[in-house]
Amino acid sequence: MTASREIRLADRPVGEPRPSDFELAEVDLPDPGPGEVLVRNRWMSVDPYMRGRMNDLRSYVQPFEIGAPLEGAAVGEVVASQADELQTGQQVLHQLGWREYALLPARAARPIDTDVAPDSAYLGVLGMPGLTAYVGLLDIAEHREDDIVFVSAAAGAVGSLVGQLAKTRGSRVIGSVGSSEKVAYLLDELGFDAAFNYRDGDATELLSRAAPEGIDVYFDNVGGDQLVAAISTMRPGGRIAMCGAVSVYNATSREPGPWNLPLAIGKRLTLRGFIVSDHGKRFRQLMEEVGPLVRDGKIKFRESVVEGIANAPEAFIGLLRGENLGKMLVRLS
Amino acid sequence: MTASREIRLADRPVGEPRPSDFELAEVDLPDPGPGEVLVRNRWMSVDPYMRGRMNDLRSYVQPFEIGAPLEGAAVGEVVASQADELQTGQQVLHQLGWREYALLPARAARPIDTDVAPDSAYLGVLGMPGLTAYVGLLDIAEHREDDIVFVSAAAGAVGSLVGQLAKTRGSRVIGSVGSSEKVAYLLDELGFDAAFNYRDGDATELLSRAAPEGIDVYFDNVGGDQLVAAISTMRPGGRIAMCGAVSVYNATSREPGPWNLPLAIGKRLTLRGFIVSDHGKRFRQLMEEVGPLVRDGKIKFRESVVEGIANAPEAFIGLLRGENLGKMLVRLS
Numbered sequence: 001m002t003a004s005r006e007i008r009l010a011d012r013p014v015g016e017p018r019p020s021d022f023e024l025a026e027v028d029l030p031d032p033g034p035g036e037v038l039v040r041n042r043w044m045s046v047d048p049y050m051r052g053r054m055n056d057l058r059s060y061v062q063p064f065e066i067g068a069p070l071e072g073a074a075v076g077e078v079v080a081s082q083a084d085e086l087q088t089g090q091q092v093l094h095q096l097g098w099r100e101y102a103l104l105p106a107r108a109a110r111p112i113d114t115d116v117a118p119d120s121a122y123l124g125v126l127g128m129p130g131l132t133a134y135v136g137l138l139d140i141a142e143h144r145e146d147d148i149v150f151v152s153a154a155a156g157a158v159g160s161l162v163g164q165l166a167k168t169r170g171s172r173v174i175g176s177v178g179s180s181e182k183v184a185y186l187l188d189e190l191g192f193d194a195a196f197n198y199r200d201g202d203a204t205e206l207l208s209r210a211a212p213e214g215i216d217v218y219f220d221n222v223g224g225d226q227l228v229a230a231i232s233t234m235r236p237g238g239r240i241a242m243c244g245a246v247s248v249y250n251a252t253s254r255e256p257g258p259w260n261l262p263l264a265i266g267k268r269l270t271l272r273g274f275i276v277s278d279h280g281k282r283f284r285q286l287m288e289e290v291g292p293l294v295r296d297g298k299i300k301f302r303e304s305v306v307e308g309i310a311n312a313p314e315a316f317i318g319l320l321r322g323e324n325l326g327k328m329l330v331r332l333s
Numbered sequence: 334m335t336a337s338r339e340i341r342l343a344d345r346p347v348g349e350p351r352p353s354d355f356e357l358a359e360v361d362l363p364d365p366g367p368g369e370v371l372v373r374n375r376w377m378s379v380d381p382y383m384r385g386r387m388n389d390l391r392s393y394v395q396p397f398e399i400g401a402p403l404e405g406a407a408v409g410e411v412v413a414s415q416a417d418e419l420q421t422g423q424q425v426l427h428q429l430g431w432r433e434y435a436l437l438p439a440r441a442a443r444p445i446d447t448d449v450a451p452d453s454a455y456l457g458v459l460g461m462p463g464l465t466a467y468v469g470l471l472d473i474a475e476h477r478e479d480d481i482v483f484v485s486a487a488a489g490a491v492g493s494l495v496g497q498l499a500k501t502r503g504s505r506v507i508g509s510v511g512s513s514e515k516v517a518y519l520l521d522e523l524g525f526d527a528a529f530n531y532r533d534g535d536a537t538e539l540l541s542r543a544a545p546e547g548i549d550v551y552f553d554n555v556g557g558d559q560l561v562a563a564i565s566t567m568r569p570g571g572r573i574a575m576c577g578a579v580s581v582y583n584a585t586s587r588e589p590g591p592w593n594l595p596l597a598i599g600k601r602l603t604l605r606g607f608i609v610s611d612h613g614k615r616f617r618q619l620m621e622e623v624g625p626l627v628r629d630g631k632i633k634f635r636e637s638v639v640e641g642i643a644n645a646p647e648a649f650i651g652l653l654r655g656e657n658l659g660k661m662l663v664r665l666s
Contacts, residue, residue, distance in 0.1 A: 052599075223595055245595035257590030262556055262578035264606035266385075271604040273597035 002029045002038060005309050006069040006099035013054050016250045016320065021054070022313035025069075029103045032082040037092075037106045041076035041332045044097035044309075045123040046316040047157075048221075051249040070098035073128055075112060075119045076332075086111070093122045100309055100332050116291050124327035125294055125301040126287065128276055129157035132243060133219075134286045135279040137162050140241040140272050141217045145170035148211060150230055153221035153246065154195065155182040157301075157327035162219045163192050164299045165290070171217075174210045176203075176226060178322040185325060190300060203229035214238075222247045228258045234267055242273040250320060302326030335362045335371060338642050339402040339432035346387050349583045349653065354387070355646035358402075362436045365415040370425075370439045374409035374665045377430035377642075378456040379649040380490075381554075384582040403431035406461055408445060408452045409665075419444070426455045433642055433665050449624050457660035458627055458634040459620065461609055462490035465576060466552075467619045468612040470495050473574040473605050474550045478503035481544060483563055486554035486579065487528065488515040490634070490660035495552045496525050497632045498623070504550075507543045509536075509559060511655040518658060523633060536562035547571075555580045561591045567600055575606040583653060635659030 003026065010023040032038050050072055053064045064070055074097030078090045083106030086092065092109035096102035112122045124130060136158075137143045149166040153159045154175025163173045163186065174194045175186045186195040194210040203225040207215075216238050218230035223245030230240060248255045264271065293299040304324035306315035312330045319328040336359065343356040365371050383405060386397045397403055407430035411423045416439030419425065425442035429435035445455045457463060469491075470476045482499040486492045487508025496506045496519070507527045508519045519528040527543040536558040540548075549571050551563035556578030563573060581588045597604065626632040637657035639648035645663045652661040 227594075228590075242595075242598050245598065248595055254592040257561075257592050257594045259587040259590050261560075261590045261594075261604075262575075262581055264604065265575050265578065266608060267606060268608060268611065269606050271594075271597065273600060273602050275599060275601060278601065 001031070002101050003027075004029050004099055004101035007309060007312050008069050009054060009064045009066050012056055012066065013051075013250075015252045017051070017054065017313070017317050019313050019317070022070075024310050029101055032080050032103060035083050035105055035107075036081075036103060037078050037083055037086050037109060038080040039074075039076040039092060039094060039096075039102045039104070039109065040079045041074045041097065041100055041102055043075050043120045043123055044099075044312065044330045044332055045073040045127075046312065046319050046328050046330065047072060047129070048244055048246050048249060048319065050316065051320060071095055072097035073123050074098075074102065074332075075122050076102065078109070081106065091119050093127065098309075098312060116287075117294050120303060120327070120329055121294065121301065123329060124157045124303065125161055125299065126291060129327065130161055130290060131279065131283055131286050132276040133158045133161035133165060134290065135276060135282050136219055136241040136243050136274060137165055137217070139279065139282070140274045141219060141239045143169065143171070143217055147216035148172045148174070148213060148235075149217045149219070150174045150176070150207065150211060150215045150233070151219040151221070152176045152198070152226045153244070153322070154192065155185055155325050156221065156322075158243065159219070159221055160186075160190055160301060160326060161290070161299065164190055166217075167191055167193075168293065168298070174207070174215065176207070182325060185302075198226060204232045207233050217241070219243060220245070224248065224255065228260055231258055231260045231263050231267075231269065234263075234269055236267050238267060238269050240269065240271040242271055246320065304328050306330050308332070334364070335434050336360075337362050337432055337434035340642060340645050341402050342387060342397045342399050345389055345399065346384075346583075348585045350384070350387065350646070350650050352646050352650070355403075357643050360432075362434055365413050365436060368416050368438055368440075369414075369436060370411050370416055370419050370442060371413040372407075372409040372425060372427060372429075372435045372437065372442065373412045374407045374430065374433055374435055376408050376453045376456055377432075377645065377663045377665055378406040378460075379645065379652050379661050379663065380405060380462070381577055381579050381582060381652065383649065384653060404428055405430035406456050407431075407435065407665075408455050409435065411442070414439065424452050426460065431642075431645060449620075450627050453636060453660070453662055454627065454634065456662060457490045457636065458494055458632065459624060462660065463494055463623060464612065464616055464619050465609040466491045466494035466498060467623065468609060468615050469552055469574040469576050469607060470498055470550070472612065472615070473607045474552060474572045476502065476504070476550055480549035481505045481507070481546060481568075482550045482552070483507045483509070483540065483544060483548045483566070484552040484554070485509045485531070485559045486577075486655070487525065488518055488658050489554065489655075491576065492552070492554055493519075493523055493634060493659060494623070494632065497523055499550075500524055500526075501626065501631070507540070507548065509540070515658060518635075531559060537565045540566050550574070552576060553578070557581065557588065561593055564591055564593045564596050564600075564602065567596075567602055569600050571600060571602050573602065573604040575604055579653065637661050639663050641665070
């Protein structure tokens with residue numbers, strides 16, 4: 001038996017999640033059965049998509065259940081194994097986050113290589129957020145090197161890789177963020193060509209100033225006014241990868257869609273939604289192309305770290321508020 | 334010299350065009366110069382896209398100029414020629430509609446084959462509207478035979494071919510229209526599988542009833558609530574060809590965009606705008622595939638005919654109101 005703590009969904013959030021929508025519970029985990037491993041989680045991920053799973057709506061993933069522990073990506077160390085393929089001491093990535101210890105089938109855990117990057121990177125630039133950026137930019141938006149690229153939530157785990165990857169492939173890159181500190185981060189550290197704080201005024205004006213020649217690709221993490229701005233600013237043949245709409249995740253009423261969508265006709269625009277889990281086969285290319293760039297420091301990433309399982313709900317709430325710079329993580333041990 | 338009459342733009346319409354936005358003028362046309370022909374127009378087309386050209390906004394086509402004659406597709410007979418390639422008596426298609434006689438370079442007129450279909454069909458099912466339907470369904474929406482297809486403005490020149498073409502290629506087809514007479518036309522004459530009058534209630538409810546299994550393709554001629562309905566009803570991987578947004582062409586304020594657009598992420602939808610003039614190279618395939626079907630009566634089309642150049646503005650205003658069944662035409666002689 002191993003004593004562990006986990007975060008459960010206490011109530012379905014209405015609007016912005018509150019701490020009382022979550023509860024911390026203590027559990028005793030049995031020892032691993034045949035084919036199972038026990039993992040001591042070192043890092044767990046909080047990601048915007050989790051907000052959708054907290055609603056009672058069938059979506060592309062099942063809703064979380066009230067009273068059950070939440071789930072999500074985590075990395076940790078195998079501390080007990082009843083499976084030949086995973087030994088004690090192995091670092092692994094798996095989907096039973098939001099808890100200190102995870103008991104799971106060995107086949108549901110994937111070994112990670114901490115020579116390429118530190119373990120936490122497998123929750124960010126070399127994990128699901130990294131693959132989201134990679135697939136969204138290259139496959140969904142069909143990025144070409146002479147494209148001018150705009151990405152929102154550009155200081156986050158996905159957006160910061162979108163921008164840097166587009167830069168390494170020859171593009172001019174514009175990012176939007178929610179603070180002047182993040183603007184400086186994009187310009188000074190990540191090498192973006194232009195950046196703006198979307199809170200500074202009308203999104204279309206801000207984007208037009210940052211991209212006077214227009215844009216060809218928009219990687220959309222937020223929806224709302226910035227999607228309107230992108231549609232207005234796009235050049236003919238532009239492409240929008242619809243990845244997220246964090247501006248409406250907490251909405252309790254219907255937020256209006258982009259009023260200027262009919263411009264997509266005359267401009268021959270393509271808007272395409274995608275889900276990263278459809279594209280697991282591209283993970284190898286992510287590791288081959290981005291892995292060395294990360295190892296050599298040519299692609300940078302940051303982490304915003306919250307300490308301890310009890311603070312995981314606050315980390316998640318802060319993520320939806322945009323309080324993170326880079327990947328939002330919870331350190332568990 | 335030939336006496337002719339033409340319709341000029343008197344004022345840029347605000348909202349729905351009024352008769353006073355147009356003026357009828359008498360002109361004397363000189364005889365054709367070298368390389369020119371004089372065409373007596375028999376039919377002229379009114380099309381929804383013309384509304385956009387009446388605004389003072391640079392779009393994918395130049396705005397019409399105040400005081401100048403309007404333009405658009407027309408067919409007629411060459412009555413005088415100073416060009417070797419076109420003889421007197423030849424039936425031709427050209428872009429100088431909105432007038433009784435057109436003086437133009439012979440290379441701007443294309444001979445038509447009235448053995449395949451009557452001359453007026455080259456303004457509809459075998460003309461620009463037909464090519465719009467063909468390209469939008471096959472190339473933009475990437476139609477596959479097992480797709481369930483929804484088309485709005487389905488009794489119009491474009492929509493009625495979209496539906497019939499999808500049927501000949503194996504699809505279940507649902508159409509929306511603005512009257513019960515048109516519903517009957519779709520079901521009884523064009524062979525649609527289901528049809529509804531969008532004025533009968535909430536578009537999403539009406540579409541869900543007509544397409545209980547969902548839809549895979551939406552050919553969008555109208556925007557507005559029907560686009561919302563299509564997004565809600567789409568199955569994963571669905572595709573939307575954005576062809577027109579007649580619901581907002583006359584708008585004087587910002588109409589809200591589809592509030593449910595974020596559903597496109599989880600459903601992996603693609604929305605793609607297009608302009609038929611980019612796709613002239615597909616005209617040959619339209620004639621090869623649709624020409625014989627029209628000749629053999631397997632693809633049907635109707636025309637709503639208004640008589641005389643003086644009534645052309647009324648024809649156009651009626652078109653935007655949806656008063657036509659099939660292609661709206663003005664007979665000039």
